[in-house]
Amino acid sequence: MSKTKSTPVSKPASAPTANADDMAFVKQNYMLMIIGVVLIIVGYMLMAGGKSEDPNVFNGDEIFSFRRITLAPIVVLLGYAIEVYAIVKKAD
Numbered sequence: 001m002s003k004t005k006s007t008p009v010s011k012p013a014s015a016p017t018a019n020a021d022d023m024a025f026v027k028q029n030y031m032l033m034i035i036g037v038v039l040i041i042v043g044y045m046l047m048a049g050g051k052s053e054d055p056n057v058f059n060g061d062e063i064f065s066f067r068r069i070t071l072a073p074i075v076v077l078l079g080y081a082i083e084v085y086a087i088v089k090k091a092d
Contacts, residue, residue, distance in 0.1 A: 028091075029089060033086045039075055040079035043073070043078075043079055050068065
């Protein structure tokens with residue numbers, strides 16, 4: 001009789017499962033990201049407008065209003081700051 005060497009049968013490698021500890025972001029990070037995106041969208045919406053009914057008339061008060069020149073950029077920058085914070089914040 002010839003002796004043959006038997007090799008053990010191994011299970012196929014399965015895909016690694018992601019635990020909560022392995023995730024880069026947690027629920028709080030995603031919530032902060034959503035808040036940041038909403039603030040950015042609101043800021044750009046505050047900048048919109050200022051169109052004149054008559055193209056020959058320039059309405060400087062409407063274009064250079066507090067809302068478009070000061071408030072909207074502050075809201076957009078605040079949104080971007082929240083986005084950066086949400087990305088770099090470590091999970092607790």
